[in-house]
Amino acid sequence: MRNSLKDITVVAVEQAVAAPYASCRLADAGARVIKIERPEGDFARNYDKLVQGQSAYFVWLNRGKESVCLDLRSEPDRAVLDSLIAKADVFIQNLKPGSIAKLGFGSSDLRQRFPRLITCDISGFGEGGPFSHLKAYDLIVQAESGLSAITGTHEGPARVGVSVCDISAGMTAHSAILEALFHRERTGEGTSIQISLFDAIVDWMNVPILQYDYSNYRTVRSGVNHPSLAPYGAYRCADGKDIIFSVQNDREWVSFCARFLKQPYLTRQPGFADNMERLGTRRHLDKIIQARFSELSSEEAMRELEAAGLAYGRLRDIPAVAQHPHVRRVRVDTPEGTVNMIAPAAIFNNEEPSFRPVPALSAHTASVREELQG
Numbered sequence: 001m002r003n004s005l006k007d008i009t010v011v012a013v014e015q016a017v018a019a020p021y022a023s024c025r026l027a028d029a030g031a032r033v034i035k036i037e038r039p040e041g042d043f044a045r046n047y048d049k050l051v052q053g054q055s056a057y058f059v060w061l062n063r064g065k066e067s068v069c070l071d072l073r074s075e076p077d078r079a080v081l082d083s084l085i086a087k088a089d090v091f092i093q094n095l096k097p098g099s100i101a102k103l104g105f106g107s108s109d110l111r112q113r114f115p116r117l118i119t120c121d122i123s124g125f126g127e128g129g130p131f132s133h134l135k136a137y138d139l140i141v142q143a144e145s146g147l148s149a150i151t152g153t154h155e156g157p158a159r160v161g162v163s164v165c166d167i168s169a170g171m172t173a174h175s176a177i178l179e180a181l182f183h184r185e186r187t188g189e190g191t192s193i194q195i196s197l198f199d200a201i202v203d204w205m206n207v208p209i210l211q212y213d214y215s216n217y218r219t220v221r222s223g224v225n226h227p228s229l230a231p232y233g234a235y236r237c238a239d240g241k242d243i244i245f246s247v248q249n250d251r252e253w254v255s256f257c258a259r260f261l262k263q264p265y266l267t268r269q270p271g272f273a274d275n276m277e278r279l280g281t282r283r284h285l286d287k288i289i290q291a292r293f294s295e296l297s298s299e300e301a302m303r304e305l306e307a308a309g310l311a312y313g314r315l316r317d318i319p320a321v322a323q324h325p326h327v328r329r330v331r332v333d334t335p336e337g338t339v340n341m342i343a344p345a346a347i348f349n350n351e352e353p354s355f356r357p358v359p360a361l362s363a364h365t366a367s368v369r370e371e372l373q374g
Helices: 018-028 056-061 075-086 107-113 138-144 164-187 197-204 206-215 250-260 264-268 275-280 282-293 298-307 318-322 365-373
Strands: 009-013 032-037 065-069 090-093 118-123 191-196 232-236 242-246 311-314 329-334 337-342
Touching: 009 018, 009 075, 018 032, 018 056, 018 065, 018 090, 018 118, 018 164, 032 075, 056 337, 065 365, 075 365, 090 164, 107 118, 107 191, 118 164, 138 164, 138 197, 164 191, 164 197, 191 197, 197 206, 232 282, 242 298, 250 264, 250 298, 275 282, 298 311
Parallel strands: 009 032, 009 090, 032 065, 090 118, 118 191
Antiparallel strands: 232 242, 242 311, 329 337
């Protein structure tokens, strides 16, 4: 475990995915993260029971934290939270809109009382606007942001297969908190941060929105194909396996036609000269490409694509990814035993990361109360 944030204390009244993602990354960097759970626990503890009887979501996002159970409807427990925030550097919350302010812990009030405090409020649709009062979970935001509309096939829209809106909000919150810590280091001032799932993911929608705004180009659902680059997608080989490959520029297109398709003249034919033309003739082009892939096994196709200087990959299922030679894993202790999970992406100084355990429900409530009394 790195200790870059070892002197930083984070209090997180959090649940589900977005806020726990941000606080987990802070804990990974050595921060003390005190996770405030309701008496029955973060409801993400019960999303599933598929990791040694525990929730995969909770195991993934809560390592290195202290679990403190408080009933914030009671005055004594609110006093405990108040004492914790008074000593904290960062306060994160993602309760239902308006809930934390009703309990007396709104970010504007906290910032007045504690000028060095960094507050981070995570919501579905932000602090203002007609939807700001609504609960908002990941798939709802995928739908509202247009992400589902451009995901799927011609037959219909689809959900992105992981909680991408929650994760993008957590990533955004993490980077914003680090920026605010650096700002405080320079100025002594805290910061009030607001992150919404909608803002986080709609930022990722800039390309299809810009294409529509300025050229009236409408992104179509393309399955396992790129909506605005051609050729770029999945093609089935003679052994029934799908290979993904991409042409990104004119040089690669010339090489692909000459060395893989064995049809160098194709680059000079009407409808195939550049990417915008190829988008218009995509169905015809895909038939030509698919015919060539059908002559080759997946291994043969990959060898030829590599020889032509093209990017390629396999369309893997989850069992195959679990055995992927590039998947890095770390061992993390949990209340039900050690779990091998995928390591965070950042590698520091080629060091093997190590992490503190996933906490049992209320594992630290007594010790934290004693600490405050002392």
